[in-house]
Amino acid sequence: MTIRMGFVIITSRCIDCDACMVACRSENDVPLGHTRNWVKSSGVQGQFPKVSERFQPGNCMHCDNPPCVKVCPTGASQKRPDGIVIVENKKCIGCKYCLTACPYDARFSNPETGKADKCTLCLHRLEQGLEPACVQTCLGKSRQAGDLNDPDSIVSKLIAQYPTRILLKNVGTGPNIYYIDEAVPEIPEGK
Amino acid sequence: MSKVYTWDQLFSRRLFIKGTAATAALGATVGMGLLRPKSNLGQGSSDQSSAKGVKHVTTICEQCVWRCGVIARVEDGVVKRLEGNPNHPNNLGKLCPRGNAGLETMYSPDRIKFPLLRAGARGSGLWRRASWDEALSYTAEQMQKIKDNYGAKAMMFNSTDNLSQPFFEILLKAYGSPNYGTQRSLCFNAMTTGFLYTYGTPQPGTDFSKCKYMIFAGRNLAEGISNNETQEMIEMVARGVKVVVLDPRFSKTASKATEWLPVRPGADSAFFLAMIHVIIREKLYNETFVKQYTQGFDDLVTEVEEYTPEWAEKKCEIPAATIRRIAQDFAAAAPAAIAHPNWRTSNFVNSFQTERAIAVLNALIGNWAKPGGLIPDQELSTAKLGVLSHPAFPPAQGIRLDGVPWQYPMVPLAYGVIQTMRDNILTGKPYEAKGWLISRQNPVLSIPERQKTINAMMKLDFVAVIDIQASDTAYYADVILPESSYLERFDGLIPIKNKLFIRQPVVEPLYDTKSSLMIYKELAEKLGLGEFLPYQDEKDLLAKQLQPFPVALDELQRLGHYEVKNFKEDHSKDFEFQTSSGKIEISSSIMAQMGKKAVPTWNEPPRPEQDHFYLLTGKTAQHTQMFTQNNRWLLEVFPENRAWLHTSVATKIGVKTDDEVVLESEVGKVSIKAYVTEGIRPDCIFMVGGFGHVSKGLKAAYSLGASDSALHKTVTDPISGGSALSETFVTVSKA
Amino acid sequence: MELTWGLMIVIYLFAAGLSAGAMITSNLSYLYGGQDFQRVSRVGALITPFPISLGLGVLVLDLGSPFNFYQLFLTLELSSPMSYGSWLILIFSIFSIINFYLWLPKKFQIVGQTLQLEKGKKLLAKIMPFLSVGVASYTGLLLNAAVRPIWNAPLLPILFLVSAFSTGVAAVILIATLSPWERARHKELHVLTMADVGLIILECLLILFIIVMGRFSSDSESVAFGSLLYGHYAWIFWLLIVGFGLMLPLLLEFMELKNKIPVKWTWPVTISSSFLVIFGGFFVRYIITYAGQTSSWF
Numbered sequence A: 001m002t003i004r005m006g007f008v009i010i011t012s013r014c015i016d017c018d019a020c021m022v023a024c025r026s027e028n029d030v031p032l033g034h035t036r037n038w039v040k041s042s043g044v045q046g047q048f049p050k051v052s053e054r055f056q057p058g059n060c061m062h063c064d065n066p067p068c069v070k071v072c073p074t075g076a077s078q079k080r081p082d083g084i085v086i087v088e089n090k091k092c093i094g095c096k097y098c099l100t101a102c103p104y105d106a107r108f109s110n111p112e113t114g115k116a117d118k119c120t121l122c123l124h125r126l127e128q129g130l131e132p133a134c135v136q137t138c139l140g141k142s143r144q145a146g147d148l149n150d151p152d153s154i155v156s157k158l159i160a161q162y163p164t165r166i167l168l169k170n171v172g173t174g175p176n177i178y179y180i181d182e183a184v185p186e187i188p189e190g191k
Numbered sequence B: 001m002s003k004v005y006t007w008d009q010l011f012s013r014r015l016f017i018k019g020t021a022a023t024a025a026l027g028a029t030v031g032m033g034l035l036r037p038k039s040n041l042g043q044g045s046s047d048q049s050s051a052k053g054v055k056h057v058t059t060i061c062e063q064c065v066w067r068c069g070v071i072a073r074v075e076d077g078v079v080k081r082l083e084g085n086p087n088h089p090n091n092l093g094k095l096c097p098r099g100n101a102g103l104e105t106m107y108s109p110d111r112i113k114f115p116l117l118r119a120g121a122r123g124s125g126l127w128r129r130a131s132w133d134e135a136l137s138y139t140a141e142q143m144q145k146i147k148d149n150y151g152a153k154a155m156m157f158n159s160t161d162n163l164s165q166p167f168f169e170i171l172l173k174a175y176g177s178p179n180y181g182t183q184r185s186l187c188f189n190a191m192t193t194g195f196l197y198t199y200g201t202p203q204p205g206t207d208f209s210k211c212k213y214m215i216f217a218g219r220n221l222a223e224g225i226s227n228n229e230t231q232e233m234i235e236m237v238a239r240g241v242k243v244v245v246l247d248p249r250f251s252k253t254a255s256k257a258t259e260w261l262p263v264r265p266g267a268d269s270a271f272f273l274a275m276i277h278v279i280i281r282e283k284l285y286n287e288t289f290v291k292q293y294t295q296g297f298d299d300l301v302t303e304v305e306e307y308t309p310e311w312a313e314k315k316c317e318i319p320a321a322t323i324r325r326i327a328q329d330f331a332a333a334a335p336a337a338i339a340h341p342n343w344r345t346s347n348f349v350n351s352f353q354t355e356r357a358i359a360v361l362n363a364l365i366g367n368w369a370k371p372g373g374l375i376p377d378q379e380l381s382t383a384k385l386g387v388l389s390h391p392a393f394p395p396a397q398g399i400r401l402d403g404v405p406w407q408y409p410m411v412p413l414a415y416g417v418i419q420t421m422r423d424n425i426l427t428g429k430p431y432e433a434k435g436w437l438i439s440r441q442n443p444v445l446s447i448p449e450r451q452k453t454i455n456a457m458m459k460l461d462f463v464a465v466i467d468i469q470a471s472d473t474a475y476y477a478d479v480i481l482p483e484s485s486y487l488e489r490f491d492g493l494i495p496i497k498n499k500l501f502i503r504q505p506v507v508e509p510l511y512d513t514k515s516s517l518m519i520y521k522e523l524a525e526k527l528g529l530g531e532f533l534p535y536q537d538e539k540d541l542l543a544k545q546l547q548p549f550p551v552a553l554d555e556l557q558r559l560g561h562y563e564v565k566n567f568k569e570d571h572s573k574d575f576e577f578q579t580s581s582g583k584i585e586i587s588s589s590i591m592a593q594m595g596k597k598a599v600p601t602w603n604e605p606p607r608p609e610q611d612h613f614y615l616l617t618g619k620t621a622q623h624t625q626m627f628t629q630n631n632r633w634l635l636e637v638f639p640e641n642r643a644w645l646h647t648s649v650a651t652k653i654g655v656k657t658d659d660e661v662v663l664e665s666e667v668g669k670v671s672i673k674a675y676v677t678e679g680i681r682p683d684c685i686f687m688v689g690g691f692g693h694v695s696k697g698l699k700a701a702y703s704l705g706a707s708d709s710a711l712h713k714t715v716t717d718p719i720s721g722g723s724a725l726s727e728t729f730v731t732v733s734k735a
Numbered sequence C: 001m002e003l004t005w006g007l008m009i010v011i012y013l014f015a016a017g018l019s020a021g022a023m024i025t026s027n028l029s030y031l032y033g034g035q036d037f038q039r040v041s042r043v044g045a046l047i048t049p050f051p052i053s054l055g056l057g058v059l060v061l062d063l064g065s066p067f068n069f070y071q072l073f074l075t076l077e078l079s080s081p082m083s084y085g086s087w088l089i090l091i092f093s094i095f096s097i098i099n100f101y102l103w104l105p106k107k108f109q110i111v112g113q114t115l116q117l118e119k120g121k122k123l124l125a126k127i128m129p130f131l132s133v134g135v136a137s138y139t140g141l142l143l144n145a146a147v148r149p150i151w152n153a154p155l156l157p158i159l160f161l162v163s164a165f166s167t168g169v170a171a172v173i174l175i176a177t178l179s180p181w182e183r184a185r186h187k188e189l190h191v192l193t194m195a196d197v198g199l200i201i202l203e204c205l206l207i208l209f210i211i212v213m214g215r216f217s218s219d220s221e222s223v224a225f226g227s228l229l230y231g232h233y234a235w236i237f238w239l240l241i242v243g244f245g246l247m248l249p250l251l252l253e254f255m256e257l258k259n260k261i262p263v264k265w266t267w268p269v270t271i272s273s274s275f276l277v278i279f280g281g282f283f284v285r286y287i288i289t290y291a292g293q294t295s296s297w298f
């Protein structure tokens, strides 16, 4: 079976600390004023004192059907066979078409390189057998990454065990971040 | 005399990076850029660029006081990344946002890069560069002059918790001053004294892993991060453990909790006293435990008789039925239930009573040294380092400026009351202070009433500050002795249970800076006190600390930690309580001796008048204290503090989120953006502390947000010495 | 999202459309208008290369890596409108320059024989309409492909096409009226104005359809179109586009056609109405480019 890299994000475990954002900036030299990942808040919902707030971390969804790749005029944006969507800097002309095409606003134009920039799933770390920086540092173990096609991966096990949702299903991008809102008492062992 | 610089010139990149395009870039670019100045300035000889390839160095984080393990990745002499050390119990392999941003602390353009002597009026921001020899000689001269003219007591020594603090204390004692100011009374005096007078230990641990019921009264682990405990808290929530949070505002911990109780500020003790009432009334306490290990239970029974949940409801504004239910469920979960000791609990003068009530509540259910309960003092079970041998200290002359113990007889000597020290500089009573040596502390922002602290500094003959950046305090100093950042230096070793950890340089210092270990030592030498800090250099000292263990320093450096063989945790003394009765003192002997009510009791906290609001303070996950606001990576995730207003208040004064509002207290006035939310009591306003810097040397942080220290009145609990930060009331209006 | 594509792209989209519109106006006048329409054909042919060159210029300036521009022409990505659009525009531009040369007054035509040149003119006049339709609708397809609310309106390419022709016609009218040399005569202008009136009416209908379809589509799109109708962009939509860009010129052109304009006013009215059409066309691109980006899916 082919590899299909993706994320599971357990929102119930996120405390909105933003360690993942700083880790990504540091790992990937993300310039000030831009970010490859984020943590969104629902804002405080309800009325005092019956209130709630939820946090939803995110980054590029490494979509199955990525509009960013489709629109790229030079072939710089690519979906790799392992599912990771990347930008080949050499080919990128910085037209920003892919930025406008991504419904998750997961890309930015890197002022230092002039190229489109986005989450690479920390490909360079995966190659060394390391977890992505944001996953590695996540205080809540809220962020998990792995091969969605491998039943022995943490992500597959989580998806098998808990109800998940994806973002903007209707847009048809086939995103590969699966969100779990329920409490997950234990992160399963796995790859 | 060398050239006089303004702060702007001092910190302009151009001064340091001559001829290079100084882009405000990150990572590699910043690293490379900043490596240059050293050669430009002609300092040192070590050529960074010669170090080739990638190496990993294990060290300890110092972005806050928690001391997490870090593994630094260094590429060609540039630190590229910090990652958590999986072998470190304080963080279990993970770094919090601040720990992840450590590189920006080291590579910040606003670092102080060489010793500075003031060249204009104090606070004018005019400086000239000095050599280390000149700066240290000048500092020693001034300190000696003060000692000769006014006695050692006229010199004050301040430092906030850090790994080299023991050596600062040696310097202080060798010099002979009784005046030592730590952050403690601004931080956790209420908790530490409350527990000390109950259990004989100031800070028992908490077993999150097995706990089934947790009550936090203000402890906000999601934002006041203690890395491993924060992780354990999240696991606890994920396991479905009951987590009750008392906090007047909806903190991020509250958003994760099973139940948020927006307690009236300062009225937490009513809640806990009523819980005790219910537990006693309904006989839910652990009778055998209470009989065997505690004293004064009967007095407690009498005291809490009238503290019914219905009574408490009127005080703390939490429904009686809720209090009753929580008391019952809490007791049912015993002993795997904890009313958390909390941490920065100095909110009200009565916080000591709150802490005592919490301590006693835990005792009633007998959760001491039980799975899921409170953990006895861990220091007993910690490896002991080798110590320096030095001559006996001279006796400290004179009484302490901070009022301990003559004004605050019950405050432990080691804790002190820093805010009273500050006040007494101004009053000149009981004597005039003349000099101040401050290391790793930013009292200008951390002590209430900022203006007073600045005035106090202005009044002194001499102020020297050891810092890594132009903190607000350094800005008003006469001498700034720049310390190397934590990634460029050694510090004292740190034992945690059976393991020893080391902080060591990840790269050579980028600038002309030194470790505080060397600054203290060299200062001591210039003062003729060299024999008190008898080591050649940092490595020599660490080797001495390592002496009891069969491991060489370079081995420890390579591995990052050393595990003591055959180490046995000592639990034999778990039930030997270090109180005068040897028991858990429900009724405190010391309180009784002092003629105070010996069991936890209710003290009515003040309420704001019409149109005034409680001013609450607290942490945010993305910043540390009064320190990291200049860290640009952290500013990206938390750019400035805002004043939390309840929707109804905002509507009344006609403001929306991000509109400017003016807050005014008896002692100050600030302008700040509003954050309108349903997540705060309508009678409260909340601000994260640490913003509103006055130092122009903090280029990124200068004037961002506002400082609540500018608003805070100085209110001190006479028993614990804790600074009651929330007894300040403010008005709010549209700017 | 924050604005990724700003004024530069608006100018690019607008300029490409304008050139395409002017080109087709020129071609059709030449093919079907005969001798009488030589003047407007020439005006059209002579202006086409300029807007599109300007558009390409700003597009390159807007690139993050302008020196990597050539990468566009090392490949043809059929799924990317920008890729085939760039090829299209490249060919269009080359031909429009040739066409420009062919329509220059004789004294400037230093190479080629007159007869061959005439042949070339005819050939190009037959090819260029297809390329023009391509270029004009490509600007809509470009936005279409970046599946965002508003941008993904199926009629968008048609709207851009119609709007491009309308601005193209108006540009020809404007220049032909202003030109001190070979100024167009009433007769030709009358026909062009008639065409423009038709195009404006068509454009109004298209905008109406697009909005109605959008409002009845998903919530995200409904909200996005709401920003045009009564939100952030409402003043541009109602005042600059509907008012000044469509209704006013429509009224003026209608009155011109009905000869309701006093003679001494015809010149300024013709200039203003055609200018307003161009102005409106610009804001159509502007509002769609901007509002499409500030919208999002939910």
Ligand SMILES: Nc1nc2c(c(=O)[nH]1)N[C@H]1C(S)=C(S)[C@@H](COP(=O)(O)OP(=O)(O)OC[C@H]3O[C@@H](n4cnc5c(=O)[nH]c(N)nc54)[C@H](O)[C@@H]3O)O[C@H]1N2
Binding pocket: B064, B065, B187, B188, B216, B217, B218, B219, B220, B221, B223, B224, B225, B226, B246, B247, B248, B249, B251, B263, B264, B265, B266, B267, B268, B342, B343, B344, B345, B347, B616, B617, B618, B619, B620, B621, B622, B623, B624, B625, B686, B726
């Ligand atoms: N990210 C981060 N982590 C830190 C620090 C930091 O600066 N940044 N600092 C470290 C230090 S030194 C400390 S001391 C700890 C502090 O850690 P904590 O004590 O957990 O945190 P604080 O944010 O100081 O205060 C907690 C809460 O008390 C609430 N509060 C105010 N008044 C009252 C009251 O009357 N009753 C109750 N129940 N609650 C009240 C405030 O709304 C706030 O949410 O954090 C440590 N960890």
Ligand SMILES: Nc1nc2c(c(=O)[nH]1)N[C@H]1C(S)=C(S)[C@@H](COP(=O)(O)OP(=O)(O)OC[C@H]3O[C@@H](n4cnc5c(=O)[nH]c(N)nc54)[C@H](O)[C@@H]3O)O[C@H]1N2
Binding pocket: B062, B160, B183, B186, B187, B188, B344, B439, B440, B441, B442, B443, B445, B446, B447, B466, B467, B468, B469, B471, B472, B483, B484, B485, B486, B516, B617, B618, B619, B624, B625, B626, B627, B688, B689, B690, B708, B709, B712, B725
């Ligand atoms: N309004 C308000 N006031 C508060 C609090 C609050 O929540 N709100 N919290 C209170 C609490 S809990 C505490 S613990 C205190 C803390 O009060 P302080 O100890 O005064 O504050 P810090 O921010 O910890 O000060 C750290 C200083 O050390 C410097 N520094 C950082 N790293 C290094 C280093 O490696 N070497 C040297 N030499 N210096 C370094 C920083 O630049 C900064 O100037 O504040 C208290 N005051």
Ligand code: SF4
Binding pocket: A059, A060, A061, A062, A063, A066, A067, A068, A069, A085, A101, A102, A103, A104, A105, A106, A107, A118, A173
């Ligand atoms: S999230 Fe955006 S950038 Fe990532 S693959 Fe999907 S469309 Fe492309």
Ligand code: SF4
Binding pocket: A071, A072, A073, A074, A075, A076, A077, A087, A091, A092, A093, A094, A095, A096, A097, A098, A099, A115, A116
């Ligand atoms: S910016 Fe680069 S990656 Fe994105 S579409 Fe343009 S060429 Fe492709």
Ligand code: SF4
Binding pocket: A023, A024, A027, A028, A036, A037, A059, A060, A118, A119, A120, A121, A122, A132, A133, A134, A135
């Ligand atoms: S996987 Fe890597 S690149 Fe992607 S968001 Fe996480 S840290 Fe950033």
Ligand code: SF4
Binding pocket: A013, A014, A015, A016, A017, A018, A019, A020, A021, A039, A057, A137, A138, A139, A140, A141, A142, A143
């Ligand atoms: S590090 Fe984890 S817990 Fe913290 S904000 Fe990111 S996802 Fe949430």
Ligand code: SF4
Binding pocket: B061, B062, B063, B064, B065, B066, B067, B068, B091, B094, B095, B096, B097, B098, B099, B100, B225, B226, B227
């Ligand atoms: S809690 Fe965060 S800032 Fe504090 S030591 Fe640990 S990683 Fe560093």
Ligand SMILES: [Mo]
Binding pocket: B183, B186, B187, B188, B344
């Ligand atoms: Mo603290």
